Every structure is written in C-alpha cells, then in structure tokens.
Amino acid sequence: xxxxxxxxxQQVILDxxxxxxxxxxxxxxxxxxxxxxxxxxxPTCGDExxxxxxxxxSGVVRDVRWEGQGCSISQASVSVLHxxxxxxxxxxxxxxxxxxxxxxxxxxxxxxxxxxxxxxGDANAFTGVGKFSARVKCALxxxxxxxxxxxxxxxxxxxxxx
Amino acid sequence: xxxxxxxxxxxxxxxxxxxxxxxxLLERTLRDGRALVYLDxxxxxxxxxxxxxxxxxxxxxxxxxxxxxxxxxAEEATEAFEDARARVARFVGVDDDEIVWTTNATAGINLVAxxxxxxxxxxxxxxxxxFALAPGDEIVVTEAEHHANLVPWQExxxxxxxxxxxxxVSDDGRLRVDQLDQVVGPRTRVIAFTHASNVTGAITxxxxxxxxxxxxxxxxxxxxxxxxxxxxxxxxELGVDFAAFSGHKMFGPTGVGALYGRRExxxxxxxxxxxxxxxxxVTMEATTYAPPPQRFEAGTQMxxxxxxxxxxxxxxxxxxxxxxxxxxAHLARLLLDAVASVPGVRVIGPTDTADRLATVxxxxxGVHAHDVGQVLDDAGVAVRVGHHCAQPLHRRFGVxxxxxxxxxxxTTDEEIEVFREALSGVRAFFGLEAPASNEGAA
Numbered sequence: 001x002x003x004x005x006x007x008x009x010q011q012v013i014l015d016x017x018x019x020x021x022x023x024x025x026x027x028x029x030x031x032x033x034x035x036x037x038x039x040x041x042x043p044t045c046g047d048e049x050x051x052x053x054x055x056x057x058s059g060v061v062r063d064v065r066w067e068g069q070g071c072s073i074s075q076a077s078v079s080v081l082h083x084x085x086x087x088x089x090x091x092x093x094x095x096x097x098x099x100x101x102x103x104x105x106x107x108x109x110x111x112x113x114x115x116x117x118x119x120x121g122d123a124n125a126f127t128g129v130g131k132f133s134a135r136v137k138c139a140l141x142x143x144x145x146x147x148x149x150x151x152x153x154x155x156x157x158x159x160x161x162x
Numbered sequence: 163x164x165x166x167x168x169x170x171x172x173x174x175x176x177x178x179x180x181x182x183x184x185x186x187l188l189e190r191t192l193r194d195g196r197a198l199v200y201l202d203x204x205x206x207x208x209x210x211x212x213x214x215x216x217x218x219x220x221x222x223x224x225x226x227x228x229x230x231x232x233x234x235x236a237e238e239a240t241e242a243f244e245d246a247r248a249r250v251a252r253f254v255g256v257d258d259d260e261i262v263w264t265t266n267a268t269a270g271i272n273l274v275a276x277x278x279x280x281x282x283x284x285x286x287x288x289x290x291x292x293f294a295l296a297p298g299d300e301i302v303v304t305e306a307e308h309h310a311n312l313v314p315w316q317e318x319x320x321x322x323x324x325x326x327x328x329x330x331v332s333d334d335g336r337l338r339v340d341q342l343d344q345v346v347g348p349r350t351r352v353i354a355f356t357h358a359s360n361v362t363g364a365i366t367x368x369x370x371x372x373x374x375x376x377x378x379x380x381x382x383x384x385x386x387x388x389x390x391x392x393x394x395x396x397x398x399e400l401g402v403d404f405a406a407f408s409g410h411k412m413f414g415p416t417g418v419g420a421l422y423g424r425r426e427x428x429x430x431x432x433x434x435x436x437x438x439x440x441x442x443x444v445t446m447e448a449t450t451y452a453p454p455p456q457r458f459e460a461g462t463q464m465x466x467x468x469x470x471x472x473x474x475x476x477x478x479x480x481x482x483x484x485x486x487x488x489x490x491a492h493l494a495r496l497l498l499d500a501v502a503s504v505p506g507v508r509v510i511g512p513t514d515t516a517d518r519l520a521t522v523x524x525x526x527x528g529v530h531a532h533d534v535g536q537v538l539d540d541a542g543v544a545v546r547v548g549h550h551c552a553q554p555l556h557r558r559f560g561v562x563x564x565x566x567x568x569x570x571x572x573t574t575d576e577e578i579e580v581f582r583e584a585l586s587g588v589r590a591f592f593g594l595e596a597p598a599s600n601e602g603a604a
Contacts, residue, residue: 002193002194002540004193004540005536005537005540005591008536009533009536009591009592014592014593018593044548045531045532045547045548045549045563046548046549046553046556046562046563047530047532047562047563048562069562070530070532070562071530071531071532071533072529072530072533072592073532073533074532132536135532135536138532
C-alpha cells in the first residue's frame with residue numbers, strides 16, 4: 001500500500017471502526033437532561049448515522065449514543081467524536097467541531113497548530129482524509145448529526161456562563 | 163433474445179489496441195504514475211477522438227442556429243444536427259422522426275411522464291386520451307430500476323392518483339417475469355422497465371413485458387441506457403413504445419440523450435416544455451404545435467453534443483455491436499471469475515454470463531464498499547461504489563452499498579487481472595482473515 005493509504009487508514013481509525021465507542025441508542029427518554037436525536041444520510045453513498053445527545057442543565061454534554069452503517073471512515077469518526085465530546089461543555093464541543101471541520105479542509109496537510117492537535121486527540125488520525133475530497137463527507141457525517149441534534153435540544157453554549 | 167456467447171472473444175489483440183488508441187484518456191496515469199484501469203463505464207464511458215473531433219469541428223466549421231435562418235452556415239448546421247439524429251435513429255433501428263433530443267435519459271423518461279401528466283389534465287385533446295391517467299389507474303415498474311425510471315413514475319402517480327405497482331427481482335438479480343400476470347392488470351396504463359440493470363448487469367427479456375402491456379393496452383417505456391452501448395439494440399424489433407438513453411454512456415458527450423417514441427404516439431402526445439422552436443402558429447390567444455420531434459424540442463438545442471452523439475453512434479456501429487457484445491461477454495466471464503476467486507466476496511446479480519453485461523456489483527464481507535473502492539483506487543482501478551442510484555434494489559439484497567466494476571469495449575484482460583489482484587488484498591488491508599470460508603460480515 002502507498003503512503004497516502006496508510007495516512008488515510010491510520011490504525012486508530014481501523015480500531016475505532018472495528019470496536020466503535022458509544023454505539024447503541026436509548027429506547028426510552030433519558031430523564032434529567034435535554035435530549036435530541038438526528039438522523040443524517042450521505043446521499044451519494046447511503047452511509048447513515050442516527051445520533052442522540054444528552055445535555056445537562058449546566059450545559060455539559062452528558063452522553064452521545066449512536067447507530068450507523070457506512071464505511072470505516074464514517075463509523076470511526078462518530079466513535080472518536082463520542083470520546084471527544086462526552087462530559088465536555090457545549091462551548092468546547094462547538095470549538096472541537098469547528099477545529100475538526102477546519103482540519104478536513106487542509107487537504108491532508110494538518111492544521112499546524114499544537115493546541116488544536118492536543119484538543120483533537122484521536123481525531124488527528126483523520127488528517128489524511130482531507131487528501132481524498134470524496135471522503136471528507138464521510139468523516140463529517142457524525143459531526144453534522146451532532147450539530148443538528150444539539151440545535152434540537154435547544155441548549156445553548158451560553159448556559160454554562162449563565 | 164440475447165444469446166449466450168460461449169465462443170472466445172472475437173476481437174483480436176491488434177483490434178483491441180486500435181480501439182484503445184482511439185481513447186486518449188485511457189493513456190493517462192494517476193497518482194504516483196500508476197496506470198489507469200477504468201472499470202466505471204457503467205457510470206460514464208470515455209470518449210474517442212472522433213467524438214471530440216465532431217464536437218470541435220461543429221464549432222470550428224459549422225456553428226449556427228439550426229432550423230432557422232436561410233444562410234449557408236445555418237443550412238450546414240441544420241444538416242449536421244439532423245444527420246446526427248438519423249445516425250442515432252439507425253443505431254437503434256428506428257426512423258429519424260422517432261428520435262427526440264433530450265439532455266439525458268432522465269429527461270427523456272420525465273418527458274414521457276410529464277406528457278402523460280398533461281394529457282391527464284386534458285391537454286392534447288381526444289388524440290392524447292390514451293396518455294391520460296385517472297385515479298386508480300396503475301403504473302408498473304420493477305424493483306431493479308435506476309431512480310431515473312422510478313421516481314418520475316412515483317411523481318406521476320402522486321399527481322394523477324394512479325397506483326404504482328412493481329415486479330420483483332429474483333435472488334440472482336433477474337426480473338421476476340413470472341409476476342407479470344399478477345402485477346399487470348386491466349388498470350395498467352404504463353409499464354416502465356430497464357433493458358439492463360446498472361447494478362446486476364442482468365439483461366431483460368423484453369418480449370414478455372411488451373406482450374403483457376399489449377394484452378391490457380398499456381404503454382411500454384424502456385430504460386435503454388445500459389443496453390445501447392453494449393448490445394445490438396433494435397427498438398422496432400423489441401416493440402416498445404418509448405425508450406430513453408444517454409449519449410455519455412455510449413462514448414458521446416454529456417448534456418445530450420435521446421428519447422425514442424413510436425411515430426403515432428409522439429404525434430398524439432402533448433408537449434411538455436413549451437416555447438420557441440416547437441410551434442406552428444402563435445397568436446396572443448393560442449398556439450398550435452409543430453409535429454414531432456420538434457414539438458418536444460423547445461428552445462435552443464444542444465447542437466454540438468447531438469452532433470457528437472451521432473458520431474458516437476457511428477463509431478459504435480463501425481466497430482460493430484455484435485463484436486462489442488462478444489468481447490464484453492468474454493469480459494463478463496473474466497470479471498465474474500475474478501470476483502469468485504477472492505474469498506469473502508459475493509456478487510449481487512447473475513453469476514452466469516447468459517443475458518448479462520460486463521457489469522459486476524459485489525460486496526466484500528466485513529468491508530464497506532467505500533473502503534473497497536479506496537483500496538482499488540490505490541491500485542489505479544476505478545470502480546463505482548455506493549447504491550448506484552438504485553436504493554430499492556440494494557434494499558432487496560439487504561445491502562446499503564456495493565462496489566461495481568463495469569467494462570466497455572476498450573477493457574482488456576490485463577486490466578481485469580489488475581482489478582483481481584487489488585481486490586484480493588482488500589480484506590487483508592482491513593485486518594480481516596482471508597480464509598476459504600466466508601466469515602460473518604459486521
């Protein structure tokens with residue numbers, strides 16, 4: 001395999017795809033939190049994810065649960081997202097989403113920003129995805145679902161400062 | 163209809179090399195200098211020099227507005243445009259005035275569906291009554307349809323109150339012809355079906371569909387996108403009422419396609435897109451319409467593309483559709499063998515070469531089609547991944563996506579070997595064992 005392929009399919013991605021974190025939706029409403037669900041489809045390939053998010057009244061993401069089917073990039077990305085955002089305040093979650101989207105636009109070069117890389121943790125493994133423009137949508141599918149679900153909860157990032 | 167070709171392919175290495183030399187793009191290399199192995203002709207074919215030259219020559223030598231103006235250039239442009247129509251008509255065995263230019267096959271199918279819609283509103287008068295649908299009338303499609311031959315009929319049903327019914331698909335990807343008797347009934351007004359599936363590669367036996375339609379007085383609409391570039395097709399002989407196909411899948415340019423309609427049907431059908439070039443007499447109160455095919459060609463047409471599509475039809479005819487079909491039957495055998503040789507890979511569609519295109523869709527156990535496509539791409543092999551605009555058919559087989567290798571006349575044995583080798587490395591790349599047994603997919 002070529003270097004580009006190794007950069008695309010880093011071991012972290014293959015591991016998350018094989019053993020995803022946060023998988024399994026709640027059937028009953030979760031009490032004491034604002035919950036919402038989003039279903040997102042990549043119409044070009046049929047990849048899909050259904051993601052539930054719980055936000056507590058202090059504006060912290062308490063849990064993310066999801067189900068999905070799709071390529072290793074899309075499924076691993078939701079798994080990594082789960083690990084990154086659970087127990088984080090909404091403002092941090094918003095920043096992580098923005099940083100990850102920015103990373104996808106670097107065409108594989110990376111952000112060149114140590115703080116951003118520290119924050120993204122395992123999500124840095126997706127840097128090589130940016131080289132393959134057709135796959136960027138795969139990596140973003142879960143993040144789109146998370147943004148949509150958070151909007152539906154009605155929770156706002158300002159709450160933690162309120 | 164189409165017989166199995168058991169004989170070895172008749173195209174010699176020299177002939178194949180000559181064909182490939184007509185397609186400059188096939189010579190380009192990809193990342194890291196890898197050779198291109200183009201197995202995505204089912205999505206769009208590459209273009210030979212003669213097609214590119216025809217389009218350029220039109221603009222360099224004959225460009226003018228067609229069907230208007232009395233100057234020499236306008237005459238020459240009109241001749242080129244109509245000559246292309248004649249070439250395409252001959253190519254599919256119909257008369258010149260039975261070919262309507264469309265922007266693509268999707269537009270051709272929509273043209274028929276919207277003409278029926280207009281007839282249902284009373285447009286076209288008594289002559290157009292046979293196109294009119296009433297609540298409770300039935301439209302029959304198949305589960306194998308490309309969305310282009312499904313969604314327009316769902317929409318027509320929704321607009322008219324007609325009911326959509328469909329023929330199923332067998333486990334080996336063939337249309338369930340045996341269901342025609344149950345599904346087609348006295349209320350059936352139209353049967354729309356594919357001539358060859360863009361997913362399974364199965365070629366439809368058209369005769370029973372036409373017979374079923376005739377028994378109940380229904381119209382037939384054939385999606386001929388996948389058949390026309392690969393098989394000898396004679397639409398008069400097949401006896402269908404309408405057929406749509408696109409230029410870009412048959413070595414022509416994008417932006418142009420053709421709709422065949424039986425002469426008396428086109429003559430009775432109300433227009434869809436209205437405006438310039440499709441009229442006879444226009445007053446402030448009312449308009450009378452030009453005879454077909456002009457009635458269905460409102461506005462400035464895609465003249466250079468039509469001219470190039472005509473050149474593509476001639477190019478295919480010059481090689482010979484029988485020779486092409488024989489070479490591709492050989493390629494179908496090689497593709498099926500290649501896929502069968504790799505453990506953990508399963509074909510969605512017929513595994514025999516009878517009545518089948520060299521279009522083979524497959525799933526790799528435990529690896530998503532996108533990931534399969536990425537590994538193949540790394541070896542320079544271009545295949546399509548996803549649902550190929552046929553979600554119901556994928557649902558029928560319980561898969562969300564497949565990878566599809568589709569050949570054309572320029573495909574070589576060596577290319578299929580590169581494909582086979584790359585495919586054999588897919589499961590190992592994703593850390594899956596490659597035993598003889600098919601372990602469960604995640």
